[in-house]
Amino acid sequence: MDSSYRVGIDIGGAFTDLVAYDSTTKDLRWVKVESTPRELSMGVVDCIKRSGIAQPEMEQIIHGQTVVINTIIERKGVNVGLLTTRGHRDVLEIQRANRRDMYNFKYKKPESIVPRHLRIEVDERIMADGTVLKEISGEQVEEASKRLVEKGVDAICVSFLNSYVNPENERKAGEIIRSRHNVPVVLSHEVTREWREYERFSTAALNAYVLPILDRYLSRLQSSLTKDPRKCMAMTSDGGMVSFDFARRFPIYTVESGPVAGVIGALGVAEAVGEKDIIALDGGSTTTKASLVEGLNPEVTTEYYVERDRFRPGFPVMVPVVRTVEIGNGGTSIAWIDEVGRVRVGPKAAGADPGPVCYGKGGDQPTLTDAYVVTGMLNPDYLLGGELPIHRDLAVKAINGVAAELDTSLEEAAEGIIKLANENAAYAIDLVSVQRGYDPRDFTLIAYGGSGPMFAPFIAEELEIGKIVVPVIPPGVFSAWGMLNTDVRHNSIHTHITRLDAPDALETLSRIYKDLEDEVTGMFRSEGGESPTAIERYADIRYYGQEHTVKVYVPSGALSAPDLQTILESFHATHEREYEFKLPGDPAEIVNFHVVGIRRVQKLSLGELPEPSGSQDPLLTDRSVYINGGYEELPVYDRTLLTVGFSLEGPAILEDPTATIIVLTGQKASVDRFGNTVIRSVVR
Numbered sequence: 001m002d003s004s005y006r007v008g009i010d011i012g013g014a015f016t017d018l019v020a021y022d023s024t025t026k027d028l029r030w031v032k033v034e035s036t037p038r039e040l041s042m043g044v045v046d047c048i049k050r051s052g053i054a055q056p057e058m059e060q061i062i063h064g065q066t067v068v069i070n071t072i073i074e075r076k077g078v079n080v081g082l083l084t085t086r087g088h089r090d091v092l093e094i095q096r097a098n099r100r101d102m103y104n105f106k107y108k109k110p111e112s113i114v115p116r117h118l119r120i121e122v123d124e125r126i127m128a129d130g131t132v133l134k135e136i137s138g139e140q141v142e143e144a145s146k147r148l149v150e151k152g153v154d155a156i157c158v159s160f161l162n163s164y165v166n167p168e169n170e171r172k173a174g175e176i177i178r179s180r181h182n183v184p185v186v187l188s189h190e191v192t193r194e195w196r197e198y199e200r201f202s203t204a205a206l207n208a209y210v211l212p213i214l215d216r217y218l219s220r221l222q223s224s225l226t227k228d229p230r231k232c233m234a235m236t237s238d239g240g241m242v243s244f245d246f247a248r249r250f251p252i253y254t255v256e257s258g259p260v261a262g263v264i265g266a267l268g269v270a271e272a273v274g275e276k277d278i279i280a281l282d283g284g285s286t287t288t289k290a291s292l293v294e295g296l297n298p299e300v301t302t303e304y305y306v307e308r309d310r311f312r313p314g315f316p317v318m319v320p321v322v323r324t325v326e327i328g329n330g331g332t333s334i335a336w337i338d339e340v341g342r343v344r345v346g347p348k349a350a351g352a353d354p355g356p357v358c359y360g361k362g363g364d365q366p367t368l369t370d371a372y373v374v375t376g377m378l379n380p381d382y383l384l385g386g387e388l389p390i391h392r393d394l395a396v397k398a399i400n401g402v403a404a405e406l407d408t409s410l411e412e413a414a415e416g417i418i419k420l421a422n423e424n425a426a427y428a429i430d431l432v433s434v435q436r437g438y439d440p441r442d443f444t445l446i447a448y449g450g451s452g453p454m455f456a457p458f459i460a461e462e463l464e465i466g467k468i469v470v471p472v473i474p475p476g477v478f479s480a481w482g483m484l485n486t487d488v489r490h491n492s493i494h495t496h497i498t499r500l501d502a503p504d505a506l507e508t509l510s511r512i513y514k515d516l517e518d519e520v521t522g523m524f525r526s527e528g529g530e531s532p533t534a535i536e537r538y539a540d541i542r543y544y545g546q547e548h549t550v551k552v553y554v555p556s557g558a559l560s561a562p563d564l565q566t567i568l569e570s571f572h573a574t575h576e577r578e579y580e581f582k583l584p585g586d587p588a589e590i591v592n593f594h595v596v597g598i599r600r601v602q603k604l605s606l607g608e609l610p611e612p613s614g615s616q617d618p619l620l621t622d623r624s625v626y627i628n629g630g631y632e633e634l635p636v637y638d639r640t641l642l643t644v645g646f647s648l649e650g651p652a653i654l655e656d657p658t659a660t661i662i663v664l665t666g667q668k669a670s671v672d673r674f675g676n677t678v679i680r681s682v683v684r
Contacts, residue, residue, distance in 0.1 A: 004059040007051075008483030009044055010258050011035060011065045013286030014332050014352040015450070016043035017477035018051055020058075021484055021604055029053070030477045032658055034388075035352040040067060041221045048225065055226055062483040063244075064235035064257040067217055068210050072255075072306050072315065075113070077209035078155055081148030082119040083141070083173060084201070085161040089119045091201050096313070106311040113209050113315075118153060120144040122173070130166035136173055145177045156181070157208040159188040159201040164495055184211050191250060192318045194302060194592055195495040199316040206306070206315060207252040214251035218244045230528065233488070238300050238320035239264050240489025240598070243527045253319050255306065258479055259289040260322045265482025266446040267296055269471045272606040272674055275444045279429060281459070282479065283452030285331045286349040290428040291324040292438060299323040301551070302493065302592075320491045325431040329424035331451045332356055335366045335417045337405050343413075345420045358395035359388070366398035368421045368451070374399045374414040376625040377454065377653070378660055379636070411626040425455040426462050437580075440465050448478035453661040457650075457679060461664060464681070472606060472675030476658025481604070488599040490523040490532070492516040498590045499544070500568055510559050512593045513537055520597035532597035540592035541571045543583055549591050550574045606674040612643035623653065639677065646671045649682065 005020040005027075018031040031050045036042040044063070071077050084091070092112040099107060122140040125133040148156055156177055163170040167189035174187045188204035222232050222244055234247035235257035247254050259282055266280035276296050282289040291298065304321040308314030328347020332355060335345050345368060350356055354363035358370050358380070372378035373395040380390035396410060403413035433440040444467045447456035453470045460468050473481045494516060498508050517535055524531055537556055540549035552570045555563050568588060576582040618641035622633045632651060639654040639661065647670035650663035654677060661677055663669045669679045 008480040010480040017480040018047035019480040081153035086121040126162040136169040155184040155208040193494040203318040261482040262479040283449040292432040357398035370395035371414040371417040422458040448475040468679040470677040474658040516595035534598040536596040538594040544587040
């Protein structure tokens with residue numbers, strides 16, 4: 001029987017993961033190797049080799065990566081030149097005059113990724129209604145682009161005022177530049193058709209900033225994986241996948257591809273176990289990600305910011321992204337002492353190279369992993385099933401450095417680092433729940449990633465979350481598994497202010513949605529694939545006079561007057577849920593029209609495990625673990641040997657080849673019919 005595998009590959013800060021599934025033979029394979037930061041494609045190729053899957057056996061490859069987000073965060077993108085409307089050269093510098101917190105004395109405006117000497121104005125103007133006030137001058141565009149190329153730019157971004165409503169001048173400028181210069185050209189209207197000039201300029205500039213880098217990376221990767229480019233798909237930030245060709249042109253759409261894949265996988269687990277409201281917790285090697293999902297419908301937003309935190313506004317990215325929060329806190333996060341003598345964990349991380357000190361690869365700064373090894377929570381003989389050797393003596397030496405500065409014991413310093421990391425992870429949960437008006441106690445926590453199952457029990461204890469699910473899929477490769485559950489998706493979002501009480505509202509809605517649906521269908525056809533199997537419509541609506549919007553589902557097909565009333569009622573209900581009030585008598589208007597084209601793929605489902613019969617004893621040993629200020633003897637179990645119906649009361653440790661699960665005192669762990677580990681609070 002010929003094999004036909006769908007392969008998901010996820011690159012993280014320290015590890016590269018692969019999960020492959022053959023729907024015919026039901027064979028599921030996974031591989032986890034250390035990432036290769038200097039040449040990321042080497043780690044991917046290594047994963048493929050170790051999986052034992054030959055090129056002809058790969059039906060489809062879905063790839064999620066951190067190349068885009070890391071390039072932006074580390075400021076390692078290319079030199080970008082910006083061509084813009086006269087008088088708007090400094091939009092990227094001025095940014096927004098408003099501040100989220102006017103009393104924040106640590107506020108720091110991000111430095112523009114396009115320096116001023118590489119921003120050039122041309123004399124053109126499109127009005128807000130799309131009228132061409134001044135046509136583009138070909139001579140000016142030629143001269144400006146020539147100056148930028150002479151200055152050594154690697155890509156040119158063209159962002160004109162109001163091009164979202166009429167891109168005529170932008171298109172002409174793009175044609176002129178492309179005909180004369182051999183550099184990538186990004187036109188802002190091709191990346192996003194939403195209004196707000198700073199956000200649109202930022203999105204287009206960031207796309208140009210990373211485009212040559214991801215283009216080279218995906219090209220090399222594709223040539224080493226398969227001879228058929230149609231097999232290669234890239235994970236996108238909205239929970240879907242697109243062709244490598246699309247990702248090469250619009251890499252900014254993949255900015256959060258890896259974390260979002262985990263959310264999609266968590267939804268698959270939630271549906272299987274009958275949960276509808278979840279918080280997905282992805283504890284990785286360098287970051288912790290969290291996403292709250294109600295009713296199994298992830299919230300997709302175009303209000304996303306790279307590097308936003310309590311002190312920085314971040315760079316706006318106006319592309320569809322599943323709402324997630326990401327903080328610098330993971331297994332390889334570095335523990336350090338700040339200027340006032342406080343211990344901090346992250347956001348800097350040792351990553352894969354050199355990695356934690358205990359890896360013995362030259363790392364010299366203490367990390368969370370080193371602290372886990374010192375306390376005994378992490379088995380130095382079992383990381384990656386024993387494939388990755390751990391040196392406890394090196395971890396002790398590293399943590400001793402922290403202990404000496406704090407004038408405390410080795411164990412106390414290590415546990416302090418772990419508690420701080422747990423607090424950081426709990427803060428991520430707080431950001432997606434409490435700070436948005438949700439009670440985390442009403443949600444099930446689905447924990448995965450290498451450190452997620454270690455964070456989760458402590459978070460649940462602190463936030464009084466009653467149920468944790470650790471998926472049966474090896475947690476450390478779970479995001480790669482999630483990629484196998486993603487559909488092919490294309491989005492089209494256009495700003496067009498439309499009052500719902502206008503006499504021609506119905507006609508306007510019907511016309512715009514048809515145009516967007518035709519555009520989305522064209523995207524699928526341009527990739528040589530089949531047409532979408534489903535079309536979904538949404539609208540970003542606000543009350544007249546408001547600034548921000550809420551997203552509302554819009555019925556498909558021919559719209560009628562009752563449909564307008566349904567849309568309006570849905571808007572009132574959504575607004576009340578988001579902001580705790582509604583204004584039924586006030587007029588409402590659509591700001592953005594949003595159409596999603598979807599081509600469904602066959603999803604992977606969790607299969608029920610057979611009843612246990614003569615199973616091997618899962619108890620491995622008892623291990624002395626430093627926890628809650630003292631040593632305790634904790635039973636250690638091999639999670640892969642746990643059978644359906646198995647249960648225990650904490651404290652205990654469950655070891656998986658890719659992750660370690662902690663069960664605390666006052667918690668009870670059991671194995672459900674799918675093999676998931678379910679942890680509940682004994683006393684709530």
